[in-house]
Structure formats: C-alpha cells, structure tokens
Amino acid sequence: MALRTNPTLRQRRLGTELRRMREQAGLGGSQLARQLGINPAHVTQMESGKTGLSVERLYTIAGMCMCDNQPLLDALAEVIADRGKGGWWEEYRGVLPVDYLEVAELEGHAKRITSFAMVYIPGLLQTRSYASALFTRGPLPLLPQEVDLRTTFRLRRQQVVRSGGTPYLALVHEAALRGQYGGRDVLIGQLAALVEDSEHPGISIRIVPFEVADFPIPSEDLTHLTGPVPELDTVQADASYGSHVFDLPAHLSRYRATLEHIRSVALQEDESRSFIRSIMEEMQNRHD
Structure with a gap:
C-alpha cells in the first residue's frame, strides 16, 4: 500500500489515538510491531496517518493494548470505514x-x-x-x-x-x-x-x-x-x-x-x- 503524502486531519487523529492507546499500555512501537508481526516502521506510519489499517487490525491492536473503551473503538472504526469518502x-x-x-x-x-x-x-x-x-x-x-x-x-x-x-x-x-x-x-x-x-x-x-x-x-x-x-x-x-x-x-x-x-x-x-x-x-x- 502506497504511503499517504498528505494525510487528512481525521487520518492523523486516528493515528494519534492509536499511539495513545499503545503508550497507555506501556508498549513501545517495536514491541507492538513484534506482537503484530510487522515492521516497526509500519507502526510509525499507522500512527502518523501515512498508512491505513482495517477495522480488524484496530481491534487486534486494542486487544494487545488492553483497551476496552468500546465507544472510542466504535468511533475509530467509523473513521476507518469512512476512508475514501472525502468531503x-x-x-x-x-x-x-x-x-x-x-x-x-x-x-x-x-x-x-x-x-x-x-x-x-x-x-x-x-x-x-x-x-x-x-x-x-x-x-x-x-x-x-x-x-x-x-x-x-x-x-x-x-x-x-x-x-x-x-x-x-x-x-x-x-x-x-x-x-x-x-x-x-x-x-x-x-x-x-x-x-x-x-x-x-x-x-x-x-x-x-x-x-x-x-x-x-x-x-x-x-x-x-x-x-x-x-x-x-x-x-x-x-x-x-x-x-x-x-x-x-x-x-x-x-x-x-x-x-x-x-x-x-x-x-x-x-x-x-x-x-x-x-x-x-x-x-x-x-x-x-
């Protein structure tokens, strides 16, 4: 998947929330990458909004970060579902x-x-x-x-x-x-x-x-x-x-x-x- 050169504000906010989720769990980017089986650079790209992720991966990351804030996860899932629907x-x-x-x-x-x-x-x-x-x-x-x-x-x-x-x-x-x-x-x-x-x-x-x-x-x-x-x-x-x-x-x-x-x-x-x-x-x- 090609990297976004100019992620939208909403895409960047999704990445910010992923980073906060990881940091609140006390996980480093490399640790999360190892658990997901991906390159650490991919985690950085997701957290900067330069690459997207699926709803399934969102919930996988949430589970690894022990995040059980369902309303927040549902809202983030909606952001993911809206990708490509530019205003x-x-x-x-x-x-x-x-x-x-x-x-x-x-x-x-x-x-x-x-x-x-x-x-x-x-x-x-x-x-x-x-x-x-x-x-x-x-x-x-x-x-x-x-x-x-x-x-x-x-x-x-x-x-x-x-x-x-x-x-x-x-x-x-x-x-x-x-x-x-x-x-x-x-x-x-x-x-x-x-x-x-x-x-x-x-x-x-x-x-x-x-x-x-x-x-x-x-x-x-x-x-x-x-x-x-x-x-x-x-x-x-x-x-x-x-x-x-x-x-x-x-x-x-x-x-x-x-x-x-x-x-x-x-x-x-x-x-x-x-x-x-x-x-x-x-x-x-x-x-x-």
Whole structure:
C-alpha cells in the first residue's frame, strides 16, 4: 500500500489515538510491531496517518493494548470505514491553504460546535460582504479572485450549521459586534443577519457585553468541536500566526472549562438578540 503524502486531519487523529492507546499500555512501537508481526516502521506510519489499517487490525491492536473503551473503538472504526469518502472541501485541496480545509473537515464531522469570538463575527455566521471585507483587509494582500474564492469557501462552510444537522452555540464578545471592517453599511447588514440567524432552531447566539469583566479572556478565538465520544473532541484556535488544533486531554479539559465559564456569563438568547438590535439601531442612527 502506497504511503499517504498528505494525510487528512481525521487520518492523523486516528493515528494519534492509536499511539495513545499503545503508550497507555506501556508498549513501545517495536514491541507492538513484534506482537503484530510487522515492521516497526509500519507502526510509525499507522500512527502518523501515512498508512491505513482495517477495522480488524484496530481491534487486534486494542486487544494487545488492553483497551476496552468500546465507544472510542466504535468511533475509530467509523473513521476507518469512512476512508475514501472525502468531503466537499477536498475540491479545494491544492487551491486553498491546508488550514482552511482542516477547519471545514473538523466542522463537517462534529456532532456539536461551540465557538467564542472576541474580534470578528464567527466565520460560520459571516455575510458575504463582511467576509470579503476581512479577506480584502487582511495582513496579506490578495488578488480579487483569491478574495472571492476564500469568501465562497467560508460561506459554503456555513451549510454545516444552517442545515440544522449540527447544533451551534456562538459566544460573541461585544467588541466583535462593533468592528466596522467593511464600513458601517457592511456591519449593519452583518448585525441584521445575526438577528436572523439567532432565530434559527439549530443556532444559538449569546453575547458577552463589555460590562462583563469576570470571565477568562482567551488570547485567540476558539472553536470546540464535539466528537462522537469525548476523547475525540477537538479545539481549534485562530491566532495571528494561523490556525492551531488541540486534542490533548489536558488541553481539551482547559478549553472546555474556559468556554463553559464564558457561556455562564453571556446574555441569554433573547437578551442577546435585543442587544444586537440595539447596536444595529445605534449604527443606523449614527451620522458620518
């Protein structure tokens, strides 16, 4: 079997879970390879996502590692069964940065999505005009066709929550509601879209006003993507240096606690809707 040169995020996560399973059992890669009757390099390749494995081999490895976490094994077996079933984002491979594809891949397989945005309206809720303005005014100059491509990709990502199949909680700081990145009219249109989205049955938008000071302010925008089992949860962070993915248990626990604290101090849905409307009216009444 030929090695994968660019394994997907999901393939790499499967390999990571295999490595954790082995390490928790106190087995070295060479020890596991000897028990399986394969080359140690093959174990390394499986754990890096560069080569696949069958469901049967997954359960063989689980037995050797004394892993009896059936829900986790069932979830990993589903990942294996899904190989070759690329998502819509694969159409953009080689055209857009890999980070873009991996965010869409995470969202496409999440059971629930929770995000916190401090500076910008969350990508899953941005209008075309707002998203285009962000790409146009970004740190790197982009040609108009690149701006259009990235904007179209971002709007296509939104189908995962607009379809109603994936519940979405957006925690948004007031600062993000006031950033006029594309001008006042673009912001007013974006705020009107947020009000409309807040009434969608699968979307919950809750605002954190400036006056709320008692909450841990993350240094980056965060998205918690709930997996089929807690062990397969993922946190994705957007920072100035790019996108980063966290899946270590300690990291997941910390970010879950952070988002839960923010949720506990955010306005309720009806209050948030009224708050967004008040800022929109303020912008509409403001004279240049």
